[in-house]
Amino acid sequence: MSETTPQNAPREVERPLSPHLFIYRPMLTMMMSIAHRISGAALYVGTLLLAWYLIAASLNVNSFAVASGFLHSWLGMLILFGFTWALVHHFLGGVRHAFWDYGIGLDAPLREWMAQATLIGGIVLTVLIWLIYFTVG
Numbered sequence: 001m002s003e004t005t006p007q008n009a010p011r012e013v014e015r016p017l018s019p020h021l022f023i024y025r026p027m028l029t030m031m032m033s034i035a036h037r038i039s040g041a042a043l044y045v046g047t048l049l050l051a052w053y054l055i056a057a058s059l060n061v062n063s064f065a066v067a068s069g070f071l072h073s074w075l076g077m078l079i080l081f082g083f084t085w086a087l088v089h090h091f092l093g094g095v096r097h098a099f100w101d102y103g104i105g106l107d108a109p110l111r112e113w114m115a116q117a118t119l120i121g122g123i124v125l126t127v128l129i130w131l132i133y134f135t136v137g
Contacts, residue, residue: 028115035119036093039086046083084129089122 024030049071056067070076096114099105106113 013130018027020092020109028112032093032096036090039090039093042082043090046079046086049079049083068122081126081130085122085126088125089118089119092118092121 053067053071056063071080094106096118099114105111
């Protein structure tokens with residue numbers, strides 16, 4: 001006896017694949033969007049680090065010495081450098097998106113230039129901030 005399906009039974013429908021990273025050709029604006037999201041997530045971690053530092057400073061000398069010692073170690077400085085880049089990059093990306101919200105810079109050449117400016121500006125400003133820190137501080 002063969003098994004049959006009822007007439008009204010839902011059939012499996014082949015649905016189109018959703019576009020994803022492996023379908024689209026990587027473009028600078030797409031990569032900058034991903035970097036913007038990553039930098040936003042990194043800001044959460046950096047904010048926790050900043051909160052730890054401030055709470056330790058308000059507690060007692062020993063707590064502050066531990067937090068300050070970590071932040072002045074090579075690992076702490078590396079994390080702070082990444083936090084600085086995330087902050088600057090995310091800010092510049094936000095400025096770029098604010099221009100886009102007003103319809104400015106949506107055309108192909110200016111859109112690519114703004115993405116390049118965000119990338120290069122984030123790196124240059126981060127290095128500049130740290131150069132000022134090491135020269136003045």
